[in-house]
Amino acid sequence: MRTIKNPILFILGLSLILFSCKDQNQGNNGALTSNAAERVYVAPGEHDEFYAFISGGFSGQLSVYGLPSGRLFKVIPVFSQDAEKAWGYNEETKPMLNTSHGFIPWDDSHHPDISQTNGELDGRWVFINGNNTPRIAKIDLSVFETTEIIEIPNSAGNHSSAFVTENTEYVVAGTRFSVPVPQRDMPINEYKGNFKGALTFISVDPEDGGMDIKFQLIMPGFDYDLSHPGRGKSHGWFFFTTYNTEEASTLLEVNASQNDKDFIAAVNWKKIEEYVNNGGGTMMPANYAHNVYDEETHTGSSTMKKEVRVVNPAEVPGAVFLLPTPKSPHGCDVDPTGEYIVGNGKLSADLTVHSFTKMLEAIEGEKYDGDAYGIPILNFEDVLAGTVSQPGLGPLHTEFDGNGNAYTTFFISSEVVKWKLGTWEVVDRQPCYYSVGHLMIPGGNSRKPFGKYVVAMNKITKDRYLPTGPEVTQSAQLYDISGEKMELLLDFPTVGEPHYAAGIAADIVKERSKKIFNLTENKHKYGITSDADVRVERDGNEVHIYMSMIRSHFNPDNIEGIKVGDKVYFHVTNLEQDYDVPHGVSIIGANTSELLIMPGQTETFVWEPKQPGVWPFYCTDFCSALHQEMQGYVRVSPSNSNIDLTWSLGE
């Protein structure tokens, strides 16, 4: 055994190691508070306080997390096919992804927003935009499934969407890219004056949430980046940030940054609604899909709509005004009182805040600084409430805690900055890891935010997690904002790119969450509500199998008389009526995904057998101790054979 020759040196060395470790820890944890772990710990079996619906960006979906734990509960398929849930693969949901361009298996989902009543979150639906092939989807929070998708005509890069007014009168979808309206073959360099930007107001039925395009406001050819509704005193207005007011069609990186100020467009939608209700606007030929999923038939249907009502803003005096706002503003955020409209000028060093009251006064006094294509431009100084001076670099988006504070993300300086409404002073700042885009306070886009946490959504994570090759996860970071200073508690990986999120107190949603679909309400065309109705029918080369499933067998599980060249429809009904007992099914060689069928639900997949043989099918979702026994066979004979169609179970 070696002895330590110089104990003093040894202790010195040891302390050096200890100290250096401590330094390193501090460096890694940054702003992390010491008891962060217990503040985000939700014990096994306990529920989180909030739901967070975080957009999937290029995944096209919407993920559901719990806060403060950051646990992922579900990825709701919206615009992209999802083989796990058969979304866009089974016969029932294929129509949901239909568009005027045909079946589209993907989109880029950006901005979820939760339905409201009287300016407060009611937890009935989440709306979210598909950016690439413009669409708005509605997710029903009683089932956490997408139940309606409407395509937006005359739009391209559906980005300033999908935000709701304070009684969910409308969900609004603004175009990012201006395009010829209606679309036509023309030279690109004739953009200026000829391309238009459509701002679409989709009415929402207060009972069933049914969406319908009420009107499209055909605006000048700017890029409409983000939007938010007025609330309280400014209810009835909608605000849109714009950039590329230069109307450039190439090298926008340079050409769309020429103007010192772009605009926030203020739209008095109540005035336009009245105009439209009195027959205003014109019906323009169009072609767009309206897809609705019926919960009783468990089936989606797609209808092509052939016209849309368009409104020229110049023809509705007093309805639209332009508020000069510095440097290509991104986020367009309205505080809970409805007085302040924050323009996050992403190329500006300052944050610009407009006053709704001053805006009305300026409109009253008709103090205009010219017009753009007939739309009055107000004077910057006349509408300015204040400026948050040099709070950071690259302001993107602001939310509010309901206690007079605003929280703004800064992309370039990678931080969240807290500042006070009215005094415009910065009170705190916390770093983000790294390059934060949007942020979310549950209820932040309402009159009543739940000002306890803010979630920052980061574009870059680099060294934050174990590396996974060149592609690494993006992330969300949770800060406690209940005190004067923000405290970083947690960061967690996200699905796809989280562009924005919507959060809500769990209590508002969870009681309404369905446990099963009632069999007696199953009106699927090929559904069966009793094992007595199980059968197989042939219609030419189409074979329809009316199959049931319950722990742990299929009925029928032996089928003969299928021939090569047949198109075999498996219509499978889950007869279970108990919570959390889904069954899955697929058959060897099916050119589609499995079905994952909830209790009381019917789903369909198509199988086109190509070879004679006896082919097994089985349950794909572990359902009971006898799950491995949940299997069956289909006998496939040559196309010219005369085997009778027979089916059985247990014979």
Place this chain on the structure above:
Amino acid sequence: MKTSITLSIALIASLILGCGGKTEKKEDGFSVKRQKTEQEKEQSTIETNVVKASERVDLGNIGVGPIKSMTLDDQIDQAMADKGKEVYDRMCLACHRIGKKFIGPAPDGILDRRSPEWVMNMILNPEVMVKEDPLAKELLIEFNGSPMANQGLTEEEARAVLEYFRTL
């Protein structure tokens, strides 16, 4: 060395026996003499003389669940029984067939073996029954571990199904 010789002999013997088997007529499928199982069965019969749980008569047991006591009219309520059949066909038929053992036991004659309370509780509270009621526990094993599904029947629906059972 001695062991290996013994082993070789055993091997050769088994090969010869195997060859002998080949001369028999080939039958479809295969069968294995389930001697061990039969032995076990015999032994347990001898030891405890137990009747299978599904065949046992136990009218004093009310089971575990919301139904603590009930009385049945002498007269069968046919309207209720008809309603019960409707519910049964929708919710139960997939596993319980009349007159034959299927996934679960046949319901005919059930009230000769079980109290009405027990039947009601098995329908309304199956998860707890198979854990806490000794008879239900045995049934779960007898029926291969196939769980009795909770089909979410209301008490009224379960009562109607019970009335239907009385007509079988």
